[in-house]
Amino acid sequence: MDGNVEDFVETARNKQALNMAEMTKVDCRHIDVFYDEKQAIYDISMEIQDRAVTAFIGPSGCGKSTFLRCINRMNDTIESASVKGQIIMDGADINDPSIDPVLLRSRVGMVFQKPNPFPKSIYDNIAYGPRIHGLAAGKSELDEIVESSLRKAGLWEEVKDRLAAPGTSLSGGQQQRLCIARAIAVSPEVILMDEPCSALDPIATARIEELIDELRERYCIVIVTHSMQQAARVSQRTAFFHLGKLVEYGDTERIFTNPEDSRTQDYITGRFG
Amino acid sequence: MLETFGHLPVSWLLFAVLAAAGFVAFFIGRTSAVATAQGSTARLNSQPNYHGYFLAMATIAPAAVILILYSLFGESMVRSQLASELPQRIRDLGTMEMGQYIDRIAENSQRGPGSTTGNALFDAATGRYTSLLGLSRIIAIGLALFGAGVGFFFARRRLSVNFRARARVEDGIKLMLFLCAAIAILTTLGIVASLFFEALRFFARVPVLSFIFGTEWNAQTGADFGAIPLFFGTFMIAFLAMLVAAPIGLLSAIYLSEYASPRFRSIVKPILELLAGIPTVVYGFFALQFVAPLVRSFAVWVNSLPFTPDTLLAAQPTSALAAGLVMGIMIIPFVSSLSDDVINAVPQTLRDGAYAMGATKSETVKQVVMPAALPGVIAALLLAVSRAIGETMIVVMAAGQRAQISPDPTSDLTTITVQIVALLTGDTEFDSAKTLSAFALGFVLFIVTLLFNLIALRVVQKYREKYE
Ligand SMILES: Nc1ncnc2c1ncn2[C@@H]1O[C@H](COP(=O)(O)OP(=O)(O)O)[C@@H](O)[C@H]1O
Ligand SMILES: [Mg+2]
Numbered sequence: 001m002d003g004n005v006e007d008f009v010e011t012a013r014n015k016q017a018l019n020m021a022e023m024t025k026v027d028c029r030h031i032d033v034f035y036d037e038k039q040a041i042y043d044i045s046m047e048i049q050d051r052a053v054t055a056f057i058g059p060s061g062c063g064k065s066t067f068l069r070c071i072n073r074m075n076d077t078i079e080s081a082s083v084k085g086q087i088i089m090d091g092a093d094i095n096d097p098s099i100d101p102v103l104l105r106s107r108v109g110m111v112f113q114k115p116n117p118f119p120k121s122i123y124d125n126i127a128y129g130p131r132i133h134g135l136a137a138g139k140s141e142l143d144e145i146v147e148s149s150l151r152k153a154g155l156w157e158e159v160k161d162r163l164a165a166p167g168t169s170l171s172g173g174q175q176q177r178l179c180i181a182r183a184i185a186v187s188p189e190v191i192l193m194d195e196p197c198s199a200l201d202p203i204a205t206a207r208i209e210e211l212i213d214e215l216r217e218r219y220c221i222v223i224v225t226h227s228m229q230q231a232a233r234v235s236q237r238t239a240f241f242h243l244g245k246l247v248e249y250g251d252t253e254r255i256f257t258n259p260e261d262s263r264t265q266d267y268i269t270g271r272f273g
Numbered sequence: 274m275l276e277t278f279g280h281l282p283v284s285w286l287l288f289a290v291l292a293a294a295g296f297v298a299f300f301i302g303r304t305s306a307v308a309t310a311q312g313s314t315a316r317l318n319s320q321p322n323y324h325g326y327f328l329a330m331a332t333i334a335p336a337a338v339i340l341i342l343y344s345l346f347g348e349s350m351v352r353s354q355l356a357s358e359l360p361q362r363i364r365d366l367g368t369m370e371m372g373q374y375i376d377r378i379a380e381n382s383q384r385g386p387g388s389t390t391g392n393a394l395f396d397a398a399t400g401r402y403t404s405l406l407g408l409s410r411i412i413a414i415g416l417a418l419f420g421a422g423v424g425f426f427f428a429r430r431r432l433s434v435n436f437r438a439r440a441r442v443e444d445g446i447k448l449m450l451f452l453c454a455a456i457a458i459l460t461t462l463g464i465v466a467s468l469f470f471e472a473l474r475f476f477a478r479v480p481v482l483s484f485i486f487g488t489e490w491n492a493q494t495g496a497d498f499g500a501i502p503l504f505f506g507t508f509m510i511a512f513l514a515m516l517v518a519a520p521i522g523l524l525s526a527i528y529l530s531e532y533a534s535p536r537f538r539s540i541v542k543p544i545l546e547l548l549a550g551i552p553t554v555v556y557g558f559f560a561l562q563f564v565a566p567l568v569r570s571f572a573v574w575v576n577s578l579p580f581t582p583d584t585l586l587a588a589q590p591t592s593a594l595a596a597g598l599v600m601g602i603m604i605i606p607f608v609s610s611l612s613d614d615v616i617n618a619v620p621q622t623l624r625d626g627a628y629a630m631g632a633t634k635s636e637t638v639k640q641v642v643m644p645a646a647l648p649g650v651i652a653a654l655l656l657a658v659s660r661a662i663g664e665t666m667i668v669v670m671a672a673g674q675r676a677q678i679s680p681d682p683t684s685d686l687t688t689i690t691v692q693i694v695a696l697l698t699g700d701t702e703f704d705s706a707k708t709l710s711a712f713a714l715g716f717v718l719f720i721v722t723l724l725f726n727l728i729a730l731r732v733v734q735k736y737r738e739k740y741e
Contacts, residue, residue, distance in 0.1 A: 110629035
């Protein structure tokens with residue numbers, strides 16, 4: 001059974017390698033993740049496409065977040081976690097000791113499940129990244145970055161008159177868009193989103209989905225979601241995880257209409273998870 | 274006379290009787306509930322045990338209330354009765370002296386019959402006191418037993434199949450818990466009220482303004498009651514203490530909550546909190562024995578430097594700096610433990626957000642975690658300040674006694690708490706301005722620390738709401 005999956009993934013990768021080689025942004029090779037002794041990710045290899053949305057789906061606890069956090073080395077901040085394998089981004093392995101995770105994270109932004117604006121003003125929330133990475137030469141340049149990030153996140157019109165108000169004073173959906181704007185402000189190449197809509201109401205969710213669709217033209221986006229509909233709506237490619245393994249990975253349309261693995265079939269038809 | 278029954282003090286006997294009455298009431302309540310249920314306790318609104326508890330409560334509670342009231346007010350009622358019967362000659366003496374006279378009578382009465390002094394009036398009064406006291410006891414015990422009976426009687430009549438004994442027992446427990454909580458509050462109020470009225474008596478002799486704004490304090494020998502030097506000393510030493518405690522406490526809290534391994538933290542935090550458990554007199558001893566001489570030799574050394582005047586620092590054997598340094602060490606755990614808690618309460622998602630933006634650990638702490646924890650940290654600091662202001666033992670031992678306004682930390686200073694101790698120890702007359710000034714100082718000290726605590730509490734509340 002497992003052998004079949006491995007074979008499948010392998011062949012799928014080979015097929016895609018031909019026509020999408022230059023479009024691959026993140027190439028993960030044989031990733032294992034352990035929390036202390038416990039293994040959470042088993043030998044996952046996958047190529048994530050640039051300028052596209054890749055959705056991670058799967059039942060709770062199957063390792064979606066863990067795998068996502070490998071891509072910006074957020075697992076480094078968890079004492080018990082250790083990651084094995086290579087993740088090639090722009091020709092270099094991000095797990096190489098010579099790579100500074102702090103700099104890596106300015107290239108790979110992240111948005112979390114619960115909106116987490118800093119206890120600062122809206123302006124300072126957006127300016128935070130550019131400031132610590134020295135991206136703006138002066139006040140006017142910083143103003144520009146703040147405005148353009150808020151515009152890209154579709155929040156500018158709503159907050160332009162109260163940039164000095166605390167970020168926490170916004171509604172949940174606005175806070176989440178603020179967090180997206182904050183991530184965009186450092187001009188990342190990849191944006192990771194871990195269930196960005198699970199704390200939001202349907203209207204705010206629709207707003208974020210629209211935004212993700214717009215951002216796709218500029219960034220490589222990976223989104224973890226619990227909602228099959230959301231994966232179908234926003235993503236071009238979908239990866240199905242189960243018990244720490246990558247079961248199936250391919251074009252979203254095909255995964256949802258014609259899954260090859262019975263577990264994928266069961267999951268998307270709601271038989272488990 | 275009615276002091277003992279056999280070999281047992283009568284109060285113990287009474288307790289035994291009441292406890293037995295409670296037991297009996299319990300079993301009567303239970304049995305009657307079982308009887309009314311006619312074999313099926315499911316028909317009862319409340320289970321038989323609750324009928325029993327209810328009846329026991331209704332029996333004991335009135336007796337307990339009466340006995341508590343008697344133990345609070347019984348003796349003073351006896352005393353005032355005796356006072357009204359004493360000859361005019363003695364009643365003319367004034368409250369203070371007559372109180373002492375009756376104290377002696379009560380003391381003599383305790384020795385039992387036959388301890389005569391030869392003074393006919395005094396012996397007669399002793400006899401009268403003894404019999405009045407005995408009478409009051411009999412009345413109290415009678416009332417208590419009567420109350421128990423009445424309580425039992427009425428409660429017994431209420432028991433029935435539909436009686437909601439369970440709810441009534443719940444009410445009774447609630448009331449009892451409330452009374453316990455009320456005792457704590459009432460005690461506090463009582464302390465404040467007594468301080469307040471004594472302070473009022475002081476302010477009848479010394480104007481409030483000259484107390485609060487006066488710059489001369491000389492209560493022991495003269496009549497200067499200007500409290501500014503004492504406030505100065507208090508705040509100076511609290512300030513020096515915070516200079517030590519705030520940075521060390523805060524930084525160790527940051528280290529413990531953000532950098533240390535959970536294992537290290539679980540060992541070090543309790544040790545740090547142990548500092549708070551050391552008796553302050555030990556700190557005082559340490560300050561006097563080790564730190565004060567060190568401060569003094571440091572001051573002497575500074576004075577001896579070629580570029581400083583020889584009299585730059587006072588270099589006293591006891592000093593504000595010595596007391597402040599040691600007090601600072603003492604309050605480190607207040608700052609560190611509370612700050613550690615508030616820093617830990619900052620949601621992990623905020624830290625993750627900062628890390629994900631590419632912030633380093635120290636940037637995250639400085640720019641995200643600390644601003645989020647700031648209100649709580651301020652509250653911790655305010656609580657520490659109020660602790661420092663109220664601290665007594667260390668300053669008594671290591672700060673000196675001189676009431677003066679001197680910015681030189683190596684000179685000796687005195688504080689509000691030290692003066693209160695000085696004013697109330699040794700020979701004191703309770704009516705002199707000197708003694709009463711201690712209460713005025715205590716009252717002002719209470720107000721100041723209360724303010725600090727209130728502000729701290731408010732800040733903490735605000736902070737809580739933010740992350741709920
Ligand atoms: N910080 C952690 N420490 C230990 N185990 C963890 C930690 N985070 C996740 N895990 C474990 O790793 C597995 C995968 O978790 P996660 O990646 O959060 O799953 P998902 O995001 O798919 O719900 C789960 O079994 C979970 O219990
Ligand atoms: Mg998850």
